[in-house]
Amino acid sequence: AQSVTQPDIHITVSEGASLELRCNYSYGATPYLFWYVQSPGQGLQLLLKYFSGDTLVQGIKGFEAEFKRSQSSFNLRKPSVHWSDAAEYFCAVGAVRYYGGSQGNLIFGKGTKLSVKP
Amino acid sequence: DSGVTQTPKHLITATGQRVTLRCSPRSGDLSVYWYQQSLDQGLQFLIQYYNGEERAKGNILERFSAQQFPDLHSELNLSSLELGDSALYFCASSFMGLPYNEQFFGPGTRLTVL
Numbered sequence: 001a002q003s004v005t006q007p008d009i010h011i012t013v014s015e016g017a018s019l020e021l022r023c024n025y026s027y028g029a030t031p032y033l034f035w036y037v038q039s040p041g042q043g044l045q046l047l048l049k050y051f052s053g054d055t056l057v058q059g060i061k062g063f064e065a066e067f068k069r070s071q072s073s074f075n076l077r078k079p080s081v082h083w084s085d086a087a088e089y090f091c092a093v094g095a096v097r098y099y100g101g102s103q104g105n106l107i108f109g110k111g112t113k114l115s116v117k118p
Numbered sequence: 119d120s121g122v123t124q125t126p127k128h129l130i131t132a133t134g135q136r137v138t139l140r141c142s143p144r145s146g147d148l149s150v151y152w153y154q155q156s157l158d159q160g161l162q163f164l165i166q167y168y169n170g171e172e173r174a175k176g177n178i179l180e181r182f183s184a185q186q187f188p189d190l191h192s193e194l195n196l197s198s199l200e201l202g203d204s205a206l207y208f209c210a211s212s213f214m215g216l217p218y219n220e221q222f223f224g225p226g227t228r229l230t231v232l
Contacts (some may be wrong), residue, residue: 034220
């Protein structure tokens, strides 16, 4: 079965420092990968997605992520963190039905909460 | 603003009761999803509809049911509520309901069962 692991529950970085949030997935073929951000009291907003092609994808708000098949990883990065980036970040994979048919739900990791120190 | 609306924003009710959560998808989207977010379980997929038909089921309890109406809005019915049903319930929509379609999330309905 497909699964997503985010090993870090909580990360604190200083404003202006670089950021990397880790994500590992479990799936035999090339997965459909997503990063979402959830600010307090808000819904989820898509930061970026990867389906195929260039393994380095650019997203909104200055975020990027790199797909590494050999490591089954899709880590999120930002070169310089702003205080407004404090939020919870979710990595997700698009569910695929092995026996045919279409299924489109997301399977989420547990999330990484990002705190930003002034 | 994602374009997905959910009502109500907050719901407080008692154990054993039944509630209905409502979702209107983004204009043009045919598929609706329901997710439950709780501290212990994280974000869990409940059920997906596409153009009025159920497409996929996740960890949805038998006490819960949903439907998508001809105008594409969806309702999630939760009955015989238990304390453990307290959670944030999100609705999301996507164009065709395929695994590579971007999903747009509503602001959620926070359910508190006392």
